[in-house]
Amino acid sequence: VSVSFDAFNHVSLEIPQPQSNRFMSILLFASNNTNALPTRCVLQVPRGSSVADLKQLLSKQSGIPIQRLAFCDIYEYSIYEILQDNKSVNTIRSNDLIAAYEVDPYTNTTIHVVATNTLKNTVKESNSNDEEGKNKDDELFGFPIVTSFRATITCTEVYQHLWTKFNYIQGLQKEWMQVCITNNNGEPDNLFPNNSPMLPSDSEDNIVDYLGENCTEQYNLFPNNSPMLPSDSEDNIVDYLGENCTEQFLFCTVQWNIPSSKAADTIKTNFIQVSDHPSYLKATKQEAYNINNRINLDQCFQTFTRPERLDDNNMWYCNKCKEHVRALKTMELWRLPNILVVQLKRFEFHTRKLDTFVDFPLEGLDMSHYCGSSTSDSFVQHNNSNDDALYDLFAVTNHFGRAGFGHYTAFARCWDETPDQGEWT
16 A cells, blocks of 8 residues: 655546447438438447447448448538548547548549538629629538549539439529539639630620720630539540549539529528437437436545546556556545635546536535545544535636637635625626
8 A cells, every 4th residue: 555645726526427438429421312311310439439430330320331431520511531440539529510421432443522512602792882782702501522433434424423412402403503623722623624605706896895894904814724524524534633533532612503692591501401310319318318417516526536446557566566556546635725626627538528517516515525534633623523624615717618728707706704605796
């Protein structure tokens, strides 16, 4: 047995979790039924699991083979990251939008596509400083798409394949869709023949009448190539992308030219419609149960003083047996201060913030159960009572945000020297 004493200025308490497993919400895009909405489901995995474990559970739940599942992190209507199998779920925040797409396995005969959606704002908005109004910039919206197809298909077939990924969206029309091929930085990639009108050779009209007054500030008015995928071309897509196109992702932006702002608002709403899997409904009920059976501060202190078996990476050297062993470690408070500062450790694995509600008393917190010297003369100094172990809440500091950034707010009682408690401010 080894006993050591360390001074402390506050007590950091872990928040006990109701279960050792974690519920992961996944948005599934299955390709076997293109007319169905994306499915919102929940997977229950042990803490410390990997994305490979998520794939295995989702494959069992959906019937989709593991090698056909691609997990992605969606942020601001775009694919932020394609999750690798060895990525730990502990690094995924609870508010991250994780999507699983059914795609073909990665081979040298398959092209994989990452597509985002933009709304072409062709409807002018009124402006007090501009009677004619102005055009808004194109905006990202909806869920991005990850899909795949054979490298031997034509441009028309690629266009048709992408269109099938939006069949579930009510009110959407095919003639509104244009596909712009981009590089991995989102810049247009001029790969295809330009189908813009040719300059007439026999017209006496002034060229400025057609190009506009600012035409002298522009250049390359009639480029040889265009980034727009031709929807009526029977040319093979590989002829434009190159023979090595299967070795990397093909990026594109699906531009939607919706004629009216009212129709655009409806389409944007329909773009994010989902259906709920029974696992999601079950998890919602479990979450409501956990809220009603919330954690209190006593449970946090019980977790703090509970004996803990050290793991293989933190073994203790035993002077008796002369070996490093997995010893049993116990934390106790030996003496209590006049002012007790308690910190709730809300960040798990330094990244994921726990939103578990912790209930605590405003008056009469009895700490005698958690003090190692509560029965010794060094602690009980006044009439052999436990009055020194009773605490009333004086102030609370709250953190808003995530690990590494955010802001704090505080509430405190008005200072009052009388026995009556002051008001909170």
